[in-house]
Amino acid sequence: MAEFIYRFRDYLALILCVIISVILLNSNENRQIELLRLKFSSAAGSIVAPLAFIPDTFRLYGDNRALNRRVYELTQINARLEEMEAENRRLREMLNFAQQAEWKSLPALVISRSAGGPLSYIVIDRGRGDGLTPGTPVVSSAGLVGQIAQVDENKALCQIMLDSKFGVAVKDQRNRIDGIIHWDGGDLCRLDGISYTMEIRQGDTLITSGLGGVYPKGLYVGTVDQVEKDPSKLFQRILVQPFTDFHRLEEVFVLIP
Numbered sequence: 001m002a003e004f005i006y007r008f009r010d011y012l013a014l015i016l017c018v019i020i021s022v023i024l025l026n027s028n029e030n031r032q033i034e035l036l037r038l039k040f041s042s043a044a045g046s047i048v049a050p051l052a053f054i055p056d057t058f059r060l061y062g063d064n065r066a067l068n069r070r071v072y073e074l075t076q077i078n079a080r081l082e083e084m085e086a087e088n089r090r091l092r093e094m095l096n097f098a099q100q101a102e103w104k105s106l107p108a109l110v111i112s113r114s115a116g117g118p119l120s121y122i123v124i125d126r127g128r129g130d131g132l133t134p135g136t137p138v139v140s141s142a143g144l145v146g147q148i149a150q151v152d153e154n155k156a157l158c159q160i161m162l163d164s165k166f167g168v169a170v171k172d173q174r175n176r177i178d179g180i181i182h183w184d185g186g187d188l189c190r191l192d193g194i195s196y197t198m199e200i201r202q203g204d205t206l207i208t209s210g211l212g213g214v215y216p217k218g219l220y221v222g223t224v225d226q227v228e229k230d231p232s233k234l235f236q237r238i239l240v241q242p243f244t245d246f247h248r249l250e251e252v253f254v255l256i257p
Contacts, residue, residue: 111123122160175199
């Protein structure tokens with residue numbers, strides 16, 4: 001301690017003198033001293049006043065961080081609520097479909113889908129243990145999806161309408177004309193077997209015809225998107241937009257015979 005005092009004796013003496021001077025100035029009632037004290041206070045106030053915003057800045061910074069954190073929490077809560085609402089809506093649609101169907105329908109979840117190329121199949125969380133066999137039809141609440149191609153004990157691979165080897169017999173719901181649906185590339189399918197003289201209109205609804213015995217009659221398939229007639233060709237070129245959105249498909253029904 002003695003060494004510290006000796007080492008900083010000059011600074012300590014200066015601080016002591018300043019303290020004594022301040023005490024003497026405050027205790028002195030001389031008019032000139034009071035005037036000097038007033039000027040000193042004004043000067044000190046002028047120096048300190050511009051720095052008064054610093055505490056407010058730190059307080060606002062803390063409030064802003066708290067508000068940002070609360071906004072993030074509310075955003076996450078809102079996202080979860082929207083997802084729950086969307087899931088409930090899909091489940092209500094599926095339940096309504098199941099109540100209207102005349103065959104046994106087994107709900108299933110899509111657990112994966114084809115990657116690295118065109119979307120041609122999906123994998124569902126139902127398998128041999130649930131009574132699934134190859135060729136079993138698969139639908140969504142919107143319409144036809146495809147059929148079971150391979151079956152494992154607890155999962156199954158479903159060939160969908162966007163596969164190049166897929167085909168299904170359909171019927172125009174308006175005029176009862178029959179045709180066959182094949183994939184045409186991208187997200188569209190092609191209605192084959194429609195001669196130049198047959199009347200197919202844009203917007204017509206296509207349903208499964210039941211021919212072939214694979215799919216039940218009356219399942220929604222899609223709507224006619226484009227109709228091209230060429231007098232030099234025997235058949236029309238007709239493109240179909242499937243009812244099912246395969247890229248957003250999350251739940252399906254497997255139709256058990």
